[in-house]
Amino acid sequence: MTYLDHAATTPMLPDAVAAMTEALPSLGNASSLHTSGRRARRAVEEAREEIAAVLGARPSEVVFTAGGTESDNLAVKGIYWARRDADPARRRILASAVEHHAVLDAVEWLVEHAGAEVTWLEVDEFGRVHADTLAAAIAEDPNDVALATVMWANNEVGTVNPVRELAEVAAAHGIPLHTDAVQAVGALPVNFGRSGAAALTLTGHKLGGPYGAGVLLLGRDVPCAPLLHGGGQERDVRSGTLDVPAIIGLATALRVAVADQPRRAAELAALRDDLVAAVRRVVPDVVLNGDPGQSDVDDGPSRLPGNAHFTFPGCEGDSLLMLLDARGIECSTGSACTAGVAQPSHVLLAMGVDRTTAKGSLRFSLGHTSTAADVTAVAEAIGPVVERARRAGLAGLRRAGEETTGVAVGSRGHA
Amino acid sequence: MTGMRVLAAMSGGVDSSVAAARAVEAGHDVVGVHLALSAKPGTLRTGARGCCTVEDARDARRAADLLGIPFYVWDFAERFTEDVVEDFVAEYAAGRTPNPCLRCNEKIKFAALLDKALALGFDAVCTGHYARLSLVDGRPELRRSADEAKDQSYVLASLTPEQLTHALFPLGDSVKTAVRAEAARRGLAVADKPDSHDICFIPDGDTRGFLAGRLGERSGELIDDATGQVLGRHSGVHGFTVGQRHGLGISTPAPDGRPRYVLALEPVSGTVRVGSADRLRVTEITGERPVWPSGVPLAGPVECVVQVRAHGGTAPAVAEAVDGGLTVRLRKPLRGVAPGQAVVLYRPDPAGDLVLGSATISATA
Numbered sequence: 062m063t064y065l066d067h068a069a070t071t072p073m074l075p076d077a078v079a080a081m082t083e084a085l086p087s088l089g090n091a092s093s094l095h096t097s098g099r100r101a102r103r104a105v106e107e108a109r110e111e112i113a114a115v116l117g118a119r120p121s122e123v124v125f126t127a128g129g130t131e132s133d134n135l136a137v138k139g140i141y142w143a144r145r146d147a148d149p150a151r152r153r154i155l156a157s158a159v160e161h162h163a164v165l166d167a168v169e170w171l172v173e174h175a176g177a178e179v180t181w182l183e184v185d186e187f188g189r190v191h192a193d194t195l196a197a198a199i200a201e202d203p204n205d206v207a208l209a210t211v212m213w214a215n216n217e218v219g220t221v222n223p224v225r226e227l228a229e230v231a232a233a234h235g236i237p238l239h240t241d242a243v244q245a246v247g248a249l250p251v252n253f254g255r256s257g258a259a260a261l262t263l264t265g266h267k268l269g270g271p272y273g274a275g276v277l278l279l280g281r282d283v284p285c286a287p288l289l290h291g292g293g294q295e296r297d298v299r300s301g302t303l304d305v306p307a308i309i310g311l312a313t314a315l316r317v318a319v320a321d322q323p324r325r326a327a328e329l330a331a332l333r334d335d336l337v338a339a340v341r342r343v344v345p346d347v348v349l350n351g352d353p354g355q356s357d358v359d360d361g362p363s364r365l366p367g368n369a370h371f372t373f374p375g376c377e378g379d380s381l382l383m384l385l386d387a388r389g390i391e392c393s394t395g396s397a398c399t400a401g402v403a404q405p406s407h408v409l410l411a412m413g414v415d416r417t418t419a420k421g422s423l424r425f426s427l428g429h430t431s432t433a434a435d436v437t438a439v440a441e442a443i444g445p446v447v448e449r450a451r452r453a454g455l456a457g458l459r460r461a462g463e464e465t466t467g468v469a470v471g472s473r474g475h476a
Numbered sequence: 477m478t479g480m481r482v483l484a485a486m487s488g489g490v491d492s493s494v495a496a497a498r499a500v501e502a503g504h505d506v507v508g509v510h511l512a513l514s515a516k517p518g519t520l521r522t523g524a525r526g527c528c529t530v531e532d533a534r535d536a537r538r539a540a541d542l543l544g545i546p547f548y549v550w551d552f553a554e555r556f557t558e559d560v561v562e563d564f565v566a567e568y569a570a571g572r573t574p575n576p577c578l579r580c581n582e583k584i585k586f587a588a589l590l591d592k593a594l595a596l597g598f599d600a601v602c603t604g605h606y607a608r609l610s611l612v613d614g615r616p617e618l619r620r621s622a623d624e625a626k627d628q629s630y631v632l633a634s635l636t637p638e639q640l641t642h643a644l645f646p647l648g649d650s651v652k653t654a655v656r657a658e659a660a661r662r663g664l665a666v667a668d669k670p671d672s673h674d675i676c677f678i679p680d681g682d683t684r685g686f687l688a689g690r691l692g693e694r695s696g697e698l699i700d701d702a703t704g705q706v707l708g709r710h711s712g713v714h715g716f717t718v719g720q721r722h723g724l725g726i727s728t729p730a731p732d733g734r735p736r737y738v739l740a741l742e743p744v745s746g747t748v749r750v751g752s753a754d755r756l757r758v759t760e761i762t763g764e765r766p767v768w769p770s771g772v773p774l775a776g777p778v779e780c781v782v783q784v785r786a787h788g789g790t791a792p793a794v795a796e797a798v799d800g801g802l803t804v805r806l807r808k809p810l811r812g813v814a815p816g817q818a819v820v821l822y823r824p825d826p827a828g829d830l831v832l833g834s835a836t837i838s839a840t841a
Contacts, residue, residue, distance in 0.1 A: 383548055
């Protein structure tokens with residue numbers, strides 16, 4: 062099997078499995094005051110300190126959540142509510158048009174149910190938000206902005222945003238910037254303190270940790286109302302008994318992933334470039350979407366090292382996916398909705414790609430278990446797969462042509 | 477034939493789940509596909525009506541899991557909207573009574589889906605329809621199901637030989653109760669799922685309300701066909717079907733006290749003609765765009781049995797292909813024959829009545 066969907070989820074790192082396995086049988090609620098509770102609490106605080114240390118944050122800025130979706134929701138809704146409550150004029154959210162649905166849908170919910178307004182930040186043809194775009198959006202009225210939210214690196218096309226510049230622009234007006242760094246942490250150099258962001262989302266299962274464990278790094282002076290009320294854990298921002306083994310697994314994975322990041326990023330980028338070259342050789346008209354990855358943003362590459370996102374003209378993504386799956390190659394068409402229907406990607410649409418072209422897209426994402434053999438497998442399969450998918454695409458067009466004739470005959474019949 | 481690459485269309489209902497299971501058991505290489513047909517996915521089904529909901533997609537996925545076959549959801553919402561829903565609305569607006577299930581088979585399942593499947597390397601599309609299909613000397617023979625009450629040959633009769641050559645109906649020889657029992661025996665969770673009925677894109681069953689929402693108010697007169705007397709007004713011919721008795725909204729009873737029925741719809745003037753039951757009797761049907769599922773056009777006048785709507789409405793008749801159309805003389809009059817429906821010709825046979833041909837009803841006399 063060739064697993065090239067690491068951006069969806071990546072295998073747990075052996076160190077994280079070992080640490081979690083060891084932690085699973087231990088008893089103790091981290092909020093309890095007795096010996097068992099203190100032992101659990103100690104494990105949690107050590108994990109918190111470790112996470113803070115590797116990401117350039119303070120331990121008190123680490124808020125444990127159940128994953129990326131919760132962290133995004135907490136940041137967007139929580140900061141919006143807190144800032145609006147402090148000043149009712151602050152109702153505007155500045156959000157990039159290429160955010161993950163966990164941010165997009167949270168913003169749209171606030172617009173529909175909580176009196177928010179949104180200014181969508183346009184992106185360039187690579188899917189990147191520029192600092193002057195943010196500056197212009199703020200300039201419309203610097204006093205009515207509740208928060209800005211721009212992802213660190215895009216999950217579909219892999220383009221990296223200039224977070225430090227963006228945060229600087231926002232900070233000049235006292236506006237908190239949240240960044241969804243789910244794809245970035247472990248793949249790029251990420252330093253919360255240096256980035257200037259007010260809040261940062263990460264999740265365990267994208268970097269070799271467990272599912273259902275995430276973090277919101279939340280600046281100490283950033284106001285944030287809770288989504289979950291209860292026992293007052295996590296600075297009163299996120300109530301709920303802490304999942305001690307998952308937190309230990311997450312911290313372990315994060316430590317290993319961040320320590321390995323420079324070496325792994327170089328390896329993956331080389332492998333990714335081989336993959337792109339191999340696909341281009343077989344399918345000359347293929348389009349690589351997103352930043353070409355040949356420059357730097359902040360201190361890292363301008364594209365996620367493991368990301369290769371293509372458009373295959375004349376093909377439908379779901380046909381490609383099925384044909385590759387049948388050959389044991391696992392990849393993704395992008396984001397899927399609850400019914401599993403492939404919708405044209407909002408990211409590609411925001412980048413100016415038309416709907417039909419957008420449907421012919423496929424994402425290969427490499428990770429820590431990827432090898433040259435995976436690239437070879439794709440290189441061997443992609444030619445026949447694309448040829449067949451093109452035939453299926455043409456079949457759809459041909460039938461549509463016939464129907465036009467059918468309608469004409471029908472209307473003569475009516476007259 | 478075994479060892480074909482088969483694409484099983486899986487709605488999430490008991491029939492298509494068992495059909496897929498039988499295709500797997502027959503030794504075919506099966507891939508399950510759920511067609512997303514609703515332009516607004518994400519609604520949960522309430523009650524037995526409708527399909528294409530998130531819950532149906534999940535039921536289909538669970539059935540595929542159990543069968544151990546790959547499963548995908550393919551988006552045909554745009555095609556379905558254009559070719560089935562819009563067609564349905566346009567047909568009613570033109571005073572005809574369409575059959576959307578027939579249209580879906582003709583334009584989606586055995587056209588858009590089949591074309592895509594063939595191009596992707598599949599040999600056939602498998603569905604849970606109740607109809608018997610076999611190849612005799614390379615020609616498809618479509619026959620009524622072993623379960624007379626569930627028979628769906630009527631909505632498959634407008635498929636061409638090319639389409640039927642690549643179709644698989646594994647339930648044709650079975651009765652519904654046996655299919656349910658088999659689903660339970662196989663551990664399929666959908667064994668007790670209620671039958672879907674009515675029109676899948678009108679989940680509340682209110683066809684008139686759906687059409688009113690789409691076509692708006694197009695008022696006209698209700699006229700007594702015998703006397704020319706105006707009996708009242710209505711809000712659009714799309715609210716009526718030939719043969720309809722209830723919901724006419726006429727306050728004055730007929731002079732003879734007998735119920736009145738819709739006799740004809742005239743969409744240009746907006747007139748609905750009503751009259752007594754005996755005026756509904758039809759002895760001759762004209763059909764357009766005939767289709768011969770076996771690829772053999774009628775030769776000369778042929779004695780047969782015709783069916784003029786999805787359930788019931790059968791009569792012995794003599795049919796003849798004339799000038800690219802079809803003329804049917806009924807040996808016994810039928811009531812409520814609505815233009816837009818299909819007239820399907822059967823040759824009675826103990827092994828399942830054989831479909832000879834099908835056409836769209838364009839006129840009656």
